[in-house]
Amino acid sequence: MSAADKVDPIHQFQLTELFHIEFGGVNLSFTNSSLFMVVTAVVAAAFLYFATSSRALVPGRGQSVAEMSYDFVANMLRDGAGSHGMKFFPLVFSLFMFVLVANLLGMVPYFFTITSHIIVTFALALLVIGVVVVYGFYKHGLHFLNVFVPSGIPIVILPLVVAIEVISFLSRPISLSVRLFANMLAGHITLKVFAGFVVSLGSLGAIGVAGAVLPLLMAVALTGLEFLVAFLQAYVFAVLTCMYLNDALHPGH
Amino acid sequence: MFVTSAFAASTEAGAQDAHAAGTEVPAHAGGHEGAFPPFNPQYFGSQILWLAIAFGIFYLIISRAVAPRIGAILEDRQDRIARDLDEASRMKAESDAAVAAFEKELADARVKAGGIAAEAAAAVKAEAEKERAAVEASVSEKLAAAEKHIASIKSAALAEVGSIAEETVTEIVRQVVGVELTSAEAAAAVKSAAGN
Numbered sequence: 001m002s003a004a005d006k007v008d009p010i011h012q013f014q015l016t017e018l019f020h021i022e023f024g025g026v027n028l029s030f031t032n033s034s035l036f037m038v039v040t041a042v043v044a045a046a047f048l049y050f051a052t053s054s055r056a057l058v059p060g061r062g063q064s065v066a067e068m069s070y071d072f073v074a075n076m077l078r079d080g081a082g083s084h085g086m087k088f089f090p091l092v093f094s095l096f097m098f099v100l101v102a103n104l105l106g107m108v109p110y111f112f113t114i115t116s117h118i119i120v121t122f123a124l125a126l127l128v129i130g131v132v133v134v135y136g137f138y139k140h141g142l143h144f145l146n147v148f149v150p151s152g153i154p155i156v157i158l159p160l161v162v163a164i165e166v167i168s169f170l171s172r173p174i175s176l177s178v179r180l181f182a183n184m185l186a187g188h189i190t191l192k193v194f195a196g197f198v199v200s201l202g203s204l205g206a207i208g209v210a211g212a213v214l215p216l217l218m219a220v221a222l223t224g225l226e227f228l229v230a231f232l233q234a235y236v237f238a239v240l241t242c243m244y245l246n247d248a249l250h251p252g253h
Numbered sequence: 254m255f256v257t258s259a260f261a262a263s264t265e266a267g268a269q270d271a272h273a274a275g276t277e278v279p280a281h282a283g284g285h286e287g288a289f290p291p292f293n294p295q296y297f298g299s300q301i302l303w304l305a306i307a308f309g310i311f312y313l314i315i316s317r318a319v320a321p322r323i324g325a326i327l328e329d330r331q332d333r334i335a336r337d338l339d340e341a342s343r344m345k346a347e348s349d350a351a352v353a354a355f356e357k358e359l360a361d362a363r364v365k366a367g368g369i370a371a372e373a374a375a376a377v378k379a380e381a382e383k384e385r386a387a388v389e390a391s392v393s394e395k396l397a398a399a400e401k402h403i404a405s406i407k408s409a410a411l412a413e414v415g416s417i418a419e420e421t422v423t424e425i426v427r428q429v430v431g432v433e434l435t436s437a438e439a440a441a442a443v444k445s446a447a448g449n
Contacts, residue, residue, distance in 0.1 A: 013290040015299075026298040033296070034303035041311035048319040055326050057333060063326075070323040090316030098311055117291045119300045124308070185291060 009192035013116055013185070033120070036105065036112040044101040069097065073238060080242030084249050091131065092245070095124065096238035103184060103230030107223070115233075116184040118177060125177035128241045136248040147251040176240055183233045187226045194219040418443040 017029040048069075051062030059067055073093045077085045099115060106113025114120050136144035148165040149158070197215035201208040288295075419439040426434050434442075 010290065015290060015293075015296045021299075027295060028299045028302050029296070030303065031296060031299055033300055034307070037303050037307035041307040041314075045311055045314040045319070048323070049314065052319065052322050052326060055322070055329075057330060059326075066319075067323060067327060070320070070327070090312065090320045093320055094308070094312045094315040097315070098308055114304075117300060119291075119294075119297045120304055123301050123304050127308075181291070 009189045009196065012113070012188060012192060015117075032112045033114050033117060036102070036114050037120075040098060040102045040105055040114065043105065044097045047101075048097065069093075072096075076235075076239055077242050077245075080239060081246040081249055085242065085245055088131070088245050092238055092241050095128070095241055096234055099124070099180065099237050100231060100234035103234055104227070106184065106188065107226060107230060113184055113188055115180055116188055118181045121177035121181040122173065124180075124237075125173040128176065128244055129173045132244045132248040135245075136251060139248070140251050144248070144251045147247045151252060172240075172244060176237065180233050180237055183229050187222070187229050191219060191222050191226060194222060415440070415443060415447075418447075 015031045015033050017031050018035060019030040021028045021030060047062070048066050051060075051066040054060070054063065056063055070093065073096050074086070074089060077089055077092050081088070102114045105111050106115065133144075136147065140146075148162050148169065150161060150165065153161050194215045198212045198219060201212035201215065204211075419436060422439045422442055423434045423436070426432055426439075
């Protein structure tokens with residue numbers, strides 16, 4: 001790899017095949033992204049599993065964090081979807097932990113950020129909406145369609161409201177996935193651009209090194225911001241999941 | 254280097270597929286060069302498959318092992334805290350009852366002590382009263398006896414006075430007048446003189 005690759009802010013999103021697998025004409029290769037999906041799942045599961053393996057009455061540091069994340073998601077779900085929503089706790093907890101760990105692992109230099117690919121976040125969003133739709137129709141039958149009919153609306157503007165509700169429902173998987181994807185993508189590109197400035201300016205001699213201080217400070221500050229965004233986007237993803245599940249549980253507004 | 258070799262492999266595969274599956278794979282492979290990687294559909298299938306595998310296994314671990322375990326830990330702690338609070342409130346109630354019992358006993362003891370003191374005082378008073386009454390009775394008895402004695406002595410003396418007067422009258426009359434008075438006459442004379 002040349003120096004140009006290092007400064008190229010898009011290069012970090014490049015997929016590379018580690019094992020080439022092809023099935024029925026579709027490329028199903030095990031890529032660097034696949035590797036980090038597995039790493040994310042293993043890190044998150046191993047942390048939660050081993051941190052709580054002692055089942056201590058007075059928790060240690062790791063167990064505290066595991067319990068805190070559990071409580072955090074449980075409260076989120078209870079607030080968002082009521083106590084009936086707790087049957088979806090494993091799903092929301094898995095989504096939150098998976099996205100959070102994926103985002104945080106993406107902050108490690110040279111690590112691949114799986115949530116910076118729209119297809120990954122879109123698949124997760126489709127999973128959420130799929131669960132909402134399937135559970136909604138399974139539990140309420142055609143009454144699930146009440147989700148598009150807010151109560152207390154005059155009959156005159158009802159068609160318009162229903163149309164808006166349908167569009168809003170259909171845009172949910174898009175907004176849910178694009179929000180997470182765009183945040184991670186933009187954050188990583190910005191980081192890379194500012195870090196690239198440091199490298200480019202640094203190679204220009206003494207004045208360049210002095211000038212590189214500013215983008216360096218920027219890169220440091222952005223790194224902090226990106227950690228916040230990594231957590232925040234996982235939180236937003238989980239909160240919106242809770243709200244959408246609430247529609248499946250209580251379709252009448 | 255690895256990227257290029259993998260790319261070569263995929264284009265090779267694409268070239269092979271081109272015979273069977275038409276232009277689809279080569280079209281993807283062709284888009285690989287300039288496309289923005291997150292939007293490059295070449296690996297969409299791979300991304301979805303491996304995400305499904307990784308997230309599916311992760312979900313199974315969470316829903317089967319981790320979530321029930323953390324839930325159990327938190328529930329145990331909740332139960333333990335509730336139990337300890339119950340125990341504490343029970344102990345507090347017990348100690349309150351003990352304090353109340355102690356205070357009641359103290360009050361009882363005080364009342365009892367007061368009763369005993371009053372009883373003792375009453376007994377002592379009664380004893381003193383009785384003794385005083387006995388002493389008074391004996392004194393008044395002795396007084397009465399003495400009075401009686403005095404009266405008898407007095408009456409005896411008075412009777413003695415009468416007979417002395419009679420004897421004196423009889424003697425005087427005999428010596429002066431020479432007449433012997435009978436005792437009855439002397440008594441009558443003395444009586445009449447005493448009546449004056």
